[in-house]
Amino acid sequence: MIRRLVKLLFVLFFMIVIFSFSEENGKTSTRHSDSVIIVFSESILHRKLTSKEKEFYIDKFVYVVRKSAHGFIYFLFGISIISFIKEFTFLSWKQVFFSTLFVLLYACSDEIHQLFISGRSGEIFDVFIDTIGGFLGISFYFKVYERRRIKNG
Numbered sequence: 001m002i003r004r005l006v007k008l009l010f011v012l013f014f015m016i017v018i019f020s021f022s023e024e025n026g027k028t029s030t031r032h033s034d035s036v037i038i039v040f041s042e043s044i045l046h047r048k049l050t051s052k053e054k055e056f057y058i059d060k061f062v063y064v065v066r067k068s069a070h071g072f073i074y075f076l077f078g079i080s081i082i083s084f085i086k087e088f089t090f091l092s093w094k095q096v097f098f099s100t101l102f103v104l105l106y107a108c109s110d111e112i113h114q115l116f117i118s119g120r121s122g123e124i125f126d127v128f129i130d131t132i133g134g135f136l137g138i139s140f141y142f143k144v145y146e147r148r149r150i151k152n153g
Contacts (some may be wrong), residue, residue, distance in 0.1 A: 007084040014077040015106065021073075022110050026119015033069075037061050070126055071133035078103055078137030086145065096142050103134030 024032070034054075041057045042049055049057065082091065082099045089095065107130035111122035 004084070004087045007080065007087055010080040011077075011084050014073065014080050018073060018077065018106070018110055019113070021069075022114050022120070023117060024120075025117055029120065033062055033066050034058050037065055067126075067129055070129045071136075074103060074107065074130040074133035075137035075140075077106075078134035079141045081134070082138045082141045091142055091145050093142075096138055099138045100131065100135045103138070104131045107131050107134070 021029070037058050038049060038054055041053075041061075078099065081102055082095065085091070085095050085099060104127070107127045110130070111124075111127050113122075114120040115122040
């Protein structure tokens, strides 16, 4: 019973994290993305960047960083969903399908939510990235589950 509750809390945690990121206005969201790019670039180069270099790296990597963040958080979200479902039934492709459908529906609601936030927009492509990220997390978990099940007989 405690395991189920903990796994449910993980699902809710990721839903809240995703909602919180979507709740940020455009300026705040951009500032966070830019900060990640600058910190990462400076750590790789082992020095502070000039203003011009910061602008260059932000322009070059902002799209990749933002889309990767979508995929990564939904990858973890997908794992949490399928892990929770496993507590109630044996996993099959049917559970993979319904977990992915849940990710898709949440991604749609997330993008609709962003339509109401200043400086943000809802993007169909983001729904696609979110769903693919979630599906990859779900599939990864399912494959590990299947291998363990086969190995243990």
